[in-house]
Amino acid sequence: MGKKRTLVVLSSSDEDEKGRRTGSSSRPRSAASSKSSRRGGSSRKLNVGRSRARSCSQLEEAVKFDKLSEDFGECLRDLHTVSGLKCTDMKEIWVEKYKPHSFAELAVHKKKVDEVKGWLEEKLMTSEVVGFGNSALLITGQAGVGKSAALQVISSQLGAELCEWTTPTPTLWGEHVHSRRSGRYYMSKLDEFEIFAEKVGKYCLLHPSCNGGSRKPVIFLIDDLPVTNGRIAFARLNKCLTTLVRSTWVPTVILITEYHKTESVESSSNFLEELQSSLEKAGAHKVVFNPLTVNSIKKTLFRICEEEKCDVTGNWIDHIARTSGGDIRHAITSLQYFCLRPTDGFSLATSTLPAIQSKTSVYKHNSVSSPSLAGTEDLDAPPFLPFGFGRDETINLFHALGKFLHNKRETDDSCALEQHSLVLQEKLSRSPLKMDAPEVVLSQAHGQARKVADFLHENVLDFISGEAIDDAWLVTSYLCDADLLLDNASHPTRFHMMSEIYESENLAQVVAASVATRGVLFGNSHPSPSRWHTIRSPRLWQIEQLSWHNKNQMASERFMDSNPCNLYHSSHVTMEYGSTMKWLRSKNFEVPHTCQKDISRNDNGVFDFDWMDQEKDETSEEIEEEEIEDW
Amino acid sequence: MLWVDKYRPRTLDKVIVHDDIASNLKKLVSEQDCPHLLFYGPPGSGKKTLIMALLKQMFGPGAEKVKMENKAWKIDAGSRTIELELTTLSSTHHVELNPSDAGFQDRYIVQEIIKEMAKNRPIDTKGKKGFKVLVLNEVDKLSREAQHSLRRTMEKYSASCRLILCCNSSSKVTEAVRSRCLNIRVNAPTNDQIVKVLEFIGKKEGLQLPAGFAARIANHSNRSLRRAVLAFETCKVQQYPFTVDQGIPPLDWEQYVSEIASDIINEQSPKRLFLVRGKLYELLVNCIPPQIILKKLLSELLKKLDSELKHEICHWAAYYEHRMCLGQKAIFHIEAFVAKFMSIYKGFLIATFG
Structure with missing residues (x-):
C-alpha cells in the first residue's frame, strides 16, 4: 500500500512538473507532447536514481502508470485549450495580446x-x-x-x-x-x-x-x-x-x-x-x-492604441495611466474597456476633461486622489463620475490622519459659495476643506473609530498653533464626545436584541469617527504653520497596559508585605499605601537613623519620582517603536 | 509590617473606634443566624477591619488563612463564552473579590461565583451543612445589571451562602439589594477617635507624643483613620523625637497634582496642555483613579483662583467628571477639562489685565 502511494505521488508530481514546463500558454502543443515523452524518460531515471533495489517489474509498473497519467494529462490539456480557443474567437484580451516580447516593449524600469x-x-x-x-x-x-x-x-x-x-x-x-x-x-x-x-x-x-x-x-x-x-x-x-x-x-x-x-x-x-x-x-x-511610472504606462498604452488603430486622446490616456496606480495590467484592461465604446467616451471626454484636469492639479500633492470622489467638495465641478476605471484607492491610515491634522483649507474665500450658504457667525464659519469629505477619507483608510480617535488625540496638539488654547479646548471637547459615543458602542449589555446591538454599535462607531475627525477639523481654526511633524502612536495604549500591570503588581506586593486577609480597594492601595511604602523604603535605604536631613528629604522624594518618570519614558519609547512596526 | 496592619484589631473585642457596631455584630453572630450584610461608609473608616474581625468571629482562626489567586473564569453566556480573570482571596470559609474589576461583564462574575460557591459548600463538624461567606468589595461600582443579577442569586442561594457587601456610598446600590441586607453604616471616625487610636499606637511603640501632635495629624488626615496612621508612621520615620511644629509629609501624588495645577496656572497654551497630558499619564500609570485626580486637581486649582471664576470652573469639572464616568478613556475627559480651564482662565486674564 505504502509503495503504491509513493508511486502515485511521484507520478502526480511529475505530471505537475510537466504541466509547468509549458510555461506560457502560447507554446505549440506538439512541443509539449514531445517534451512530455522526454520527461517520462527522465522520470524513469529519477526512479532508478532513488532506489536501485526496486525490482524491475515494479519499475515497469511505474512507467506504465506514468504513461497512463500522462495520457490523462494530455486529455486534460486538450480540454483546456479547447475552451481557450473558444475565447480567442472573440476579441482577444489585450493584456495577453500585447504581452511584451522584447526589452523595448517592457514597461519595467x-x-x-x-x-x-x-x-x-x-x-x-x-x-x-x-x-x-x-x-x-x-x-x-x-x-x-x-x-x-x-x-x-x-x-x-x-x-x-x-x-x-x-x-x-x-x-x-x-x-x-x-x-x-x-x-x-x-x-x-x-x-x-x-x-x-x-x-x-x-x-x-x-x-x-x-x-x-x-x-x-x-x-x-x-x-x-x-x-x-x-x-x-x-x-x-x-x-x-x-x-x-x-x-x-x-x-x-x-x-x-x-x-x-x-x-x-x-x-x-x-x-x-x-x-x-x-x-x-x-x-x-x-x-x-517599484510601481510603474505614469510615463512608461503611457508609452505602452500609446503603442497599443497605435496597433489597435483606435483613436484615444492623450488626455484620456494620461488619465488612465494616472489612475491605474502603477499597475500596467489594470491600465491596459481599462484602455480596452474604454475603447469598447468610443462614442460614449468622446462625448463625455470633451465636456469633462477640463474639470478633471483642474482637479488633478489640485490633488497633485496627494498622488492617490480618485477623481470619481473628488467632486463631493467642489461645487463648481459637475457631479459626474467618469468611468469605472481607476482602482479604488486605499490610503494609509497615517495619510488620512495627516490630512485631518494638517487641516489644509482653501485660502481664498470663494464668493460663490458664500452667497447661497447660510450666514454663519464669524467664529463658526470655516473655509472649505482641501480634501474629500472626512468620512470618505476615513472609509478609504479603513479607519476604525477608536483607533482614529486615539491617534488624533495623541497628535492633534502639535498641530494647533501656539496661542490658540480655545481651539485646543474645542478639539478636546469633540474628542471627548467621540469617546462617549464609542463607549456606548461597546456596551452590548444595554441592548437586548442581537441585531439591534450590531446595528447601533456600527452606527455609533461611524458617528464617533465622524465627530472626532470633523471636530478636529473644525476646532483647529488656527492650524500651526505646516512643517514636518511625526505622527506618534498613541501613548495611551501603553499607558493603559502599564497601569494595569502596575496595579496588579502593587496589589500583590501589598499582599506579600502585609499578609493579613484583606483584598484592598485598588485605589487605596495605589493612592495611600503605594506612596507611603515608596517613601518609607527610600528613607530606610538612604538615611537609616539620621534626623538631620529633613530639608533634603523633600527634594529626595521628588527626585525619586522624576527618576521613575525617566525610566518609564525609556520603556515606553521601546514599546512605541514596536507598535509602529506592527502597523 | 506597616502600622496600619500591625495595629489593625483582629477581633471584634479589640475594636477601638466603632465599638458599638462591633458589639452588635458579635451579638448577631452568636445568635447563629447571620443575614446578608451591607457595610457602607467613607474610606478609612474601618469597614474592612470590621468585616475581617467578623469573619474571624464566625469561623475562628481558619478565616485568616487565606490565599490569593488569579482565577480565570469561563462563563457560558448563551451564544458565547466569556473569559475573565479576576483576583480572589479565599479561605475555606469565605471568598473575597472586587467584582467591578471585571468591567461591564461584572454581572456574569457575580452569578458564576455565587453558583460555584453554592455547589461545594463546606460541612461543619456536626454534619450540618454550613454556609460560606462571599465578600464583595466596591459594590457601588457594580453595573446596574450586575446588581440585579445579584439580587436574584442572593435569594436563590441564601441557604448556602451569605453575602457581605462593602461600599463607600449606599446610594449607588439598588434599593432591592439594600432591602435584602442588614445595612451597617460605618461613620468616619471623629478627630478625637483618631487621636485616641494614634495615642494607643504611640504607647505600644513606646513613642513620646508631644501635645497636640496627634491632633494635627488627625486634622490633616481628613477623618480617614488609614491615612492618619500612615502619616503617623511616615512622621516617625522622618524625624523621631517629634517636634511640635513638625510638618506632615504629603502624599507624592498629591504633590504631583498640585505641581500640575501650578503648571496650568502659569501658562495656557496647547504646548503646555501637552505637557500636562504627559504628567496626567504619569499619574494614571501609577494607578491613581482618574476621578480622584480630577477632584484633587480641581481643589488645587480652586485654591489659586479668583472667586468669580470658581463657580464656572466647578460646573465644568462636574460636567467632565460625569462624562468621564460615562466614557471609556479618562484622559480624554480630564484633558478636556484642563483645556477648558485654560481657555477660561486665559480669557479672564486678558479681560482683567488687558
Missing part, C-alpha cells in the same frame, strides 16, 4: 531589468562550476508591475527555458469523492508544493544541462506560492522555500506579489514580509520592482 538580467546571465554561465547556494532570486513588487513579464522576456532573450511552478488546480469536493473511490488520497496543495521543492532540491544533480545534454539552460520560476492559512502552514511553506533557496543549483526565481499594506487586514502581509526576510537570510538575491 530599465535598471531593474538589467539587474535581473545580469544576475541570471551570471548564474547561467557559472552554474555548472559553482556549487550550492546563492542561486536564488527573489523579486517582489505590487500586482501588475510586470514581474512575470519581465522574467519571460529576459529568459527568452537569454535562450533559457523557464520551468514554472503553477499551483495545481484546487480539488473540488466532487473530484475528491470520485478519486477517493479509485484509491487516490487527497493531498493538500501545500504538500504537493513541498514535494516539488524537495525534488527540485534533490534531483538537480540529474538535471539535463549537467550531464551533457544539448538542452537549453533551465530557470525555475516559482510564481504562485500556495496559499497558507495560519501560522503552522506558513511555517511549513517558509521552511520548504528556504531549504529550496539554500540547496538549489538551478537558478530559481521566486516572485512575491506585495499587497498594499492597508488592504489586507489579516496578517497575510506580515507573513509575506517574514517570508521575504527569511529567504534573503537564506541567501536569495532580492530585487524590488
Whole structure:
C-alpha cells in the first residue's frame, strides 16, 4: 500500500512538473507532447536514481502508470485549450495580446531589468562550476508591475527555458469523492508544493544541462506560492522555500506579489514580509520592482492604441495611466474597456476633461486622489463620475490622519459659495476643506473609530498653533464626545436584541469617527504653520497596559508585605499605601537613623519620582517603536 | 509590617473606634443566624477591619488563612463564552473579590461565583451543612445589571451562602439589594477617635507624643483613620523625637497634582496642555483613579483662583467628571477639562489685565 502511494505521488508530481514546463500558454502543443515523452524518460531515471533495489517489474509498473497519467494529462490539456480557443474567437484580451516580447516593449524600469538580467546571465554561465547556494532570486513588487513579464522576456532573450511552478488546480469536493473511490488520497496543495521543492532540491544533480545534454539552460520560476492559512502552514511553506533557496543549483526565481499594506487586514502581509526576510537570510538575491511610472504606462498604452488603430486622446490616456496606480495590467484592461465604446467616451471626454484636469492639479500633492470622489467638495465641478476605471484607492491610515491634522483649507474665500450658504457667525464659519469629505477619507483608510480617535488625540496638539488654547479646548471637547459615543458602542449589555446591538454599535462607531475627525477639523481654526511633524502612536495604549500591570503588581506586593486577609480597594492601595511604602523604603535605604536631613528629604522624594518618570519614558519609547512596526 | 496592619484589631473585642457596631455584630453572630450584610461608609473608616474581625468571629482562626489567586473564569453566556480573570482571596470559609474589576461583564462574575460557591459548600463538624461567606468589595461600582443579577442569586442561594457587601456610598446600590441586607453604616471616625487610636499606637511603640501632635495629624488626615496612621508612621520615620511644629509629609501624588495645577496656572497654551497630558499619564500609570485626580486637581486649582471664576470652573469639572464616568478613556475627559480651564482662565486674564 505504502509503495503504491509513493508511486502515485511521484507520478502526480511529475505530471505537475510537466504541466509547468509549458510555461506560457502560447507554446505549440506538439512541443509539449514531445517534451512530455522526454520527461517520462527522465522520470524513469529519477526512479532508478532513488532506489536501485526496486525490482524491475515494479519499475515497469511505474512507467506504465506514468504513461497512463500522462495520457490523462494530455486529455486534460486538450480540454483546456479547447475552451481557450473558444475565447480567442472573440476579441482577444489585450493584456495577453500585447504581452511584451522584447526589452523595448517592457514597461519595467530599465535598471531593474538589467539587474535581473545580469544576475541570471551570471548564474547561467557559472552554474555548472559553482556549487550550492546563492542561486536564488527573489523579486517582489505590487500586482501588475510586470514581474512575470519581465522574467519571460529576459529568459527568452537569454535562450533559457523557464520551468514554472503553477499551483495545481484546487480539488473540488466532487473530484475528491470520485478519486477517493479509485484509491487516490487527497493531498493538500501545500504538500504537493513541498514535494516539488524537495525534488527540485534533490534531483538537480540529474538535471539535463549537467550531464551533457544539448538542452537549453533551465530557470525555475516559482510564481504562485500556495496559499497558507495560519501560522503552522506558513511555517511549513517558509521552511520548504528556504531549504529550496539554500540547496538549489538551478537558478530559481521566486516572485512575491506585495499587497498594499492597508488592504489586507489579516496578517497575510506580515507573513509575506517574514517570508521575504527569511529567504534573503537564506541567501536569495532580492530585487524590488517599484510601481510603474505614469510615463512608461503611457508609452505602452500609446503603442497599443497605435496597433489597435483606435483613436484615444492623450488626455484620456494620461488619465488612465494616472489612475491605474502603477499597475500596467489594470491600465491596459481599462484602455480596452474604454475603447469598447468610443462614442460614449468622446462625448463625455470633451465636456469633462477640463474639470478633471483642474482637479488633478489640485490633488497633485496627494498622488492617490480618485477623481470619481473628488467632486463631493467642489461645487463648481459637475457631479459626474467618469468611468469605472481607476482602482479604488486605499490610503494609509497615517495619510488620512495627516490630512485631518494638517487641516489644509482653501485660502481664498470663494464668493460663490458664500452667497447661497447660510450666514454663519464669524467664529463658526470655516473655509472649505482641501480634501474629500472626512468620512470618505476615513472609509478609504479603513479607519476604525477608536483607533482614529486615539491617534488624533495623541497628535492633534502639535498641530494647533501656539496661542490658540480655545481651539485646543474645542478639539478636546469633540474628542471627548467621540469617546462617549464609542463607549456606548461597546456596551452590548444595554441592548437586548442581537441585531439591534450590531446595528447601533456600527452606527455609533461611524458617528464617533465622524465627530472626532470633523471636530478636529473644525476646532483647529488656527492650524500651526505646516512643517514636518511625526505622527506618534498613541501613548495611551501603553499607558493603559502599564497601569494595569502596575496595579496588579502593587496589589500583590501589598499582599506579600502585609499578609493579613484583606483584598484592598485598588485605589487605596495605589493612592495611600503605594506612596507611603515608596517613601518609607527610600528613607530606610538612604538615611537609616539620621534626623538631620529633613530639608533634603523633600527634594529626595521628588527626585525619586522624576527618576521613575525617566525610566518609564525609556520603556515606553521601546514599546512605541514596536507598535509602529506592527502597523 | 506597616502600622496600619500591625495595629489593625483582629477581633471584634479589640475594636477601638466603632465599638458599638462591633458589639452588635458579635451579638448577631452568636445568635447563629447571620443575614446578608451591607457595610457602607467613607474610606478609612474601618469597614474592612470590621468585616475581617467578623469573619474571624464566625469561623475562628481558619478565616485568616487565606490565599490569593488569579482565577480565570469561563462563563457560558448563551451564544458565547466569556473569559475573565479576576483576583480572589479565599479561605475555606469565605471568598473575597472586587467584582467591578471585571468591567461591564461584572454581572456574569457575580452569578458564576455565587453558583460555584453554592455547589461545594463546606460541612461543619456536626454534619450540618454550613454556609460560606462571599465578600464583595466596591459594590457601588457594580453595573446596574450586575446588581440585579445579584439580587436574584442572593435569594436563590441564601441557604448556602451569605453575602457581605462593602461600599463607600449606599446610594449607588439598588434599593432591592439594600432591602435584602442588614445595612451597617460605618461613620468616619471623629478627630478625637483618631487621636485616641494614634495615642494607643504611640504607647505600644513606646513613642513620646508631644501635645497636640496627634491632633494635627488627625486634622490633616481628613477623618480617614488609614491615612492618619500612615502619616503617623511616615512622621516617625522622618524625624523621631517629634517636634511640635513638625510638618506632615504629603502624599507624592498629591504633590504631583498640585505641581500640575501650578503648571496650568502659569501658562495656557496647547504646548503646555501637552505637557500636562504627559504628567496626567504619569499619574494614571501609577494607578491613581482618574476621578480622584480630577477632584484633587480641581481643589488645587480652586485654591489659586479668583472667586468669580470658581463657580464656572466647578460646573465644568462636574460636567467632565460625569462624562468621564460615562466614557471609556479618562484622559480624554480630564484633558478636556484642563483645556477648558485654560481657555477660561486665559480669557479672564486678558479681560482683567488687558
